[in-house]
Amino acid sequence: MNIRLKNAVIMPKAGAEAFRGEVQIADGKIVYAGKQNDRMYFAAEREKDCRGNLLVPGFCNAHAHSAMTLFRGIADDLPLREWLFDRIFPLEDCLTEEDVYWGTMLAAAEYVRGGTTAVADMYFFHDTAAKALRKSGMAVALCCGTNDIGGGDVKEHLKTMESRYHAYEGKERLKYILGLHAEYTCSDALLEGTADLAATLGAPTYIHCSETLKEVGECSVRRGMTPVEYLHKIGFFDCGGIIAHGTYLEKTDIELLKEKNVTVASNPSSNLKLASGVAPVYTMLKNGLRVALGTDGAASNNALSMFREMYLMSCLQKERMKDAAAVSAESALSAATEAGYAALGFNGGEIREGKDADLVLIDLDAPGMRPRADFGKSLVYSADTSAVLMTVAGGHIAYEEGQYEIGEKIEEIYRNTERCIKRLREAAEKRA
Numbered sequence: 027m028n029i030r031l032k033n034a035v036i037m038p039k040a041g042a043e044a045f046r047g048e049v050q051i052a053d054g055k056i057v058y059a060g061k062q063n064d065r066m067y068f069a070a071e072r073e074k075d076c077r078g079n080l081l082v083p084g085f086c087n088a089h090a091h092s093a094m095t096l097f098r099g100i101a102d103d104l105p106l107r108e109w110l111f112d113r114i115f116p117l118e119d120c121l122t123e124e125d126v127y128w129g130t131m132l133a134a135a136e137y138v139r140g141g142t143t144a145v146a147d148m149y150f151f152h153d154t155a156a157k158a159l160r161k162s163g164m165a166v167a168l169c170c171g172t173n174d175i176g177g178g179d180v181k182e183h184l185k186t187m188e189s190r191y192h193a194y195e196g197k198e199r200l201k202y203i204l205g206l207h208a209e210y211t212c213s214d215a216l217l218e219g220t221a222d223l224a225a226t227l228g229a230p231t232y233i234h235c236s237e238t239l240k241e242v243g244e245c246s247v248r249r250g251m252t253p254v255e256y257l258h259k260i261g262f263f264d265c266g267g268i269i270a271h272g273t274y275l276e277k278t279d280i281e282l283l284k285e286k287n288v289t290v291a292s293n294p295s296s297n298l299k300l301a302s303g304v305a306p307v308y309t310m311l312k313n314g315l316r317v318a319l320g321t322d323g324a325a326s327n328n329a330l331s332m333f334r335e336m337y338l339m340s341c342l343q344k345e346r347m348k349d350a351a352a353v354s355a356e357s358a359l360s361a362a363t364e365a366g367y368a369a370l371g372f373n374g375g376e377i378r379e380g381k382d383a384d385l386v387l388i389d390l391d392a393p394g395m396r397p398r399a400d401f402g403k404s405l406v407y408s409a410d411t412s413a414v415l416m417t418v419a420g421g422h423i424a425y426e427e428g429q430y431e432i433g434e435k436i437e438e439i440y441r442n443t444e445r446c447i448k449r450l451r452e453a454a455e456k457r458a
């Protein structure tokens with residue numbers, strides 16, 4: 027559909043000057059972003075008057091476990107180990123494809139309600155998750171999160187990974203990223219096998235890494251190396267990639283990641299709520315490492331709001347460095363937009379001709395956006411998802427003023443997620 031978004035104030039990217047103008051969208055791409063020009067002909071099937079509100083690039087959630095929305099609010103205020111092993115794993119053992127579908131649909135609703143237009147999703151039943159997320163038009167990177175902590179044939183794991191990688195090759199706004207759950211949940215054979223596979227395919231990798239002090243300490247005792255040093259040594263990052271968390275990174279880890287063009291997908295809310303720590307984001311940025319932002323799953327966060335991640339990314343660094351200038355609002359906005367897109371290899375994060383039409387209309391009459399000051403600062407420090415008027419993902423209007431266009435009715439999503447979690451709890455109790 028050809029869409030014309032007129033009478034807007036456009037902030038083309040983090041830190042850029044905003045200007046009054048319009049955006050024209052054709053076949054999912056931005057074909058014009060500039061000054062308003064009523065005489066210019068553009069055959070739009072939908073023309074929206076933005077009434078002077080603010081258009082910004084859509085957010086990229088660079089680390090999520092979408093269908094974990096099902097587990098939101100059922101295992102809070104617990105230490106990480108108890109949370110994961112006693113509460114989450116027993117429920118995940120009973121997960122069906124249908125659960126993942128409805129849990130992912132609930133996540134899709136929350137994503138577009140909060141202006142998120144791209145996501146890196148690491149969970150089970152990839153095809154089903156992709157089907158659910160793509161209905162909203164979002165760009166989707168399915169991240170492999172395999173582990174063999176409970177056994178399993180390494181060759182089989184690698185074969186599955188490779189065939190999935192090929193199955194998603196060349197797809198528009200949908201890709202599969204090779205990867206593993208974490209160093210501590212995988213055997214050496216699986217870690218090294220994945221590194222070799224990535225090298226053969228020339229593909230980047232994805233992994234949870236250095237999330238807790240315990241993880242880094244145990245790896246250092248076992249291997250005499252940090253998780254980053256070990257993964258670097260076996261060539262896991264030879265074609266680049268993404269690590270989720272990076273809460274505990276040494277200066278040398280940061281150098282190794284930089285050398286291999288690896289992005290850190292930081293998850294400030296999740297790290298805070300699970301008392302894991304505060305990542306050294308200031309040091310990463312200062313050393314030229316790319317930092318993107320993610321929410322992690324809704325069982326640990328518990329929201330999928332990029333507004334909250336931006337706020338925390340910036341403010342936690344101020345406290346960590348005891349310097350209010352440490353990480354600016356612009357840096358946080360850049361992490362939530364262009365850095366995530368660049369890390370996942372999607373064509374967005376900026377409102378510019380030729381980019382995918384992933385953008386968000388922000389209500390400048392939301393109280394948190396008033397009085398009119400620096401839009402970037404207000405977005406990060408005072409706005410929240412309630413300021414989102416409209417989300418366009420891949421040229422598809424997925425959310426607009428209370429209405430969702432994500433492939434399922436919102437009431438159906440709510441009804442089915444309640445049904446799925448009720449069944450899951452009963453199934454997990456029966457097994458216990």
Ligand SMILES: [Zn+2]
Pocket residue numbers: 089090091234270322323
């Ligand atoms: Zn995670």
